[in-house]
Each structure stands twice: as C-alpha cells, then as structure tokens.
Amino acid sequence: MRNAIISGTGFYAPPRVVTNDHLKSQYGIDTTHEWIVQRTGIEERHFADAGVACSDLALKAAEQAISNAGIAKGDLDLIIFCTLSPDYHFPGTGVVLQQKLGLCDMGKFIPALDIRNQCSGFLYGLSTATSFVRSGTYNNVLLVGAEVHSAALDLSTRGRTVASLFGDGAGAVVVSASEAGGRGVRRVHLGADGRFADILCQKIWDISQRPFIPQDAAGIGQVQPEMMWARMDGKQVFRHAVERMIGSLMEVAGQEQLTLDDIDLFVFHQANLRINQYVQQHLGAPESKFVSNIQRYGNTTAATIPSLLHEATMSGKLKRGMTVATVAFGSGFTWGAAIIDW
Secondary structure (H helix, E strand, O other): OOEEEEEEEEEEOOOOEEEHHHHHHOOOOOOOHHHHHHHHOOOEEEOOOOOOOHHHHHHHHHHHHHHHHOOOHHHOOEEEEEOOOOOOOOOOHHHHHHHHOOOOOOOOOOOEEEEOOHHHHHHHHHHHHHHHHHHOOOOEEEEEEEEOOHHHOOOOHHHHHHHOOEOOEEEEEEEEEEOOOOOEEEEEEEEEOHHHOOOEEOOOOOOOOOOOOOEOOOOOEOOOHHHHOOEEOHHHHHHHHHHHHHHHHHHHHHHOOOOHHHOOEEEEOOOOHHHHHHHHHHHOOOHHHEEOOHHHHOEOHHHHHHHHHHHHHHHOOOOOOOEEEEEEEEOOOEEEEEEEEO
C-alpha cells in the first residue's frame, strides 16, 4: 500500500524580533515580561514589516521544504494552504503562493486548496494531504501553514491578553508517496465542537447584515472594536484545550495500539506553554520527549507544528525511524492528533 511520508520540511520567521519589553516600550501596552512569561511562557515573537503578506512568508518556508524533499517545484501536484490571516478575503492564498512559486510560468496549473481551521489547520491539512497521496490521486502535496498575525492584533493595553500571544511565521512540509514500509503518516484523528465558536473568534463583519459592515454617511465602513479584534475567554480555552488534546492523543494512540512509551517525540501546537506543560504532566511523559519554540515565536497558529518538525529535524532531535505524536487545539473549537513514523 502507498504510504504518505513527510519528505521535506521548511520554516521561516520574519527577521524583526519583538520582545515582551518591546510590547511595553514600543507599543505602550501596560504589561511586563514577567506577567507574560508566567502565564504563557512566551518571551518574544517575530513581526513582519508592513507590506509583507502571508504568502511571502509561506514562499520562504515552501521553497525550503521542496528543496529538503529533494524534488523540483514542478513535481508538486497540489498546494494546501492553512491560515487564519490570508492575503485577501478572497481568493484563497493558495493560488497566490502557486504564482509566487513560479508554477504558473512553468505551465503547472496545479490545484490549490485553502483550509481555515486556525490552530488545528495543519492537522486538518495533513489529513487531507495524506488521503490524496494514499489514494494515488497525487504524489507530492505541498502543505503550508502561514500567519501574519501582527497586522490584526490590538496592540494596546485594551488588547494585551490576546496581543501578547501571537507572532508571525510560516512552516511547510511536502507529503509524498512512498512504497517503502516503515515510514509515513499512520493516522490522523480530527474533531470539532461548534457550541464554543464564539469563545475564541475574530468576526470582523456580520454577513447577515446589509451591508455586512456598517457604513457612515460617506459610505466608509466602520468596524467596532468588539468585531475588529480577536476575543477570547482564556479560562474556557485552557480547560477545553487540555481535555481535547489529551483525549485526541489517547484516541489516535489507542487506534494504533500504541502506549505513550512507544512515542519518541511529542510535537504539540504552540498556543500556550502552560497548557502544554499541564498536558505533559497529566500524561506522565518525560519532558525530554517534548519540543517547543513558543518562547521564541509565540503562537503562529497553523505554522507551529510544521515549524517544530523542521527545527527538530535540523537539530537532530527528530531522526529517521522515530515515532512522532502531534496534537493541536484551536478556535471553533477544533482539534486533532496524528501519529507519524518519521
């Protein structure tokens, strides 16, 4: 049977580093480094400069992943783009990335699919890519998670609870077909619970209204702060994240008849270091089996898992033959877990 393996990884973060102290000194947010670290584990994050789009970050990560997979851009059969900060409302950013990769100039008009599952987006994308490859439909799928959060954060004291969490970045993998045994995505478990859709959201507009954004007398759209900026019930998110992350991990491991001792490396979505530490302690798995980079990048949403896979591979922490468990939880609520034989 055809296996779907991760043949290459890539990661890119924009060069500008914004520390916790910068949030206070540069943006005037009433906060402290200690306050943020204590609650989130985050010490700094990267912000893209004005004029840099989500697709620009994705391009850098994608080119790395393609090169590391040992294939040419023309060998790609499908692009899956996961983001909550697309270049435009529409069209999707997958087609923008296709053009920036030069595929259109090559006459490679491959399909491009956008996934909007926020922090769980990469795992939803991985499930989709794996299914396409296993079925024989495609041989090489470029799966990208990329975010430019900084343009849509309320960088003021009013928005500090959310603004301190997020950063910009992109991670990418190539999911390829392989006939060899012993490698590949074993299983992906996904879930969602729409009863909590308003607990973590950024609405911007209400499409049921006419017009969908209120206008002033001059016809200029007026977006109220409660619609424009992301809002979150942190306590609810923490509680549900812990429950769903543990549950989905145990579900997918049980389906594969694995114990936690069989997992060599845990790669968790980087939303909050304290959530991940709580889950790790509850599972009783050794800290040495966990990787994290939220301290340096903050929450990059759909980019967190692929960025960790890339960093762990480059550092030698993740080696061929290891069994990896990835877990994510995010807005929606949505969640997922995957077992990968690296």
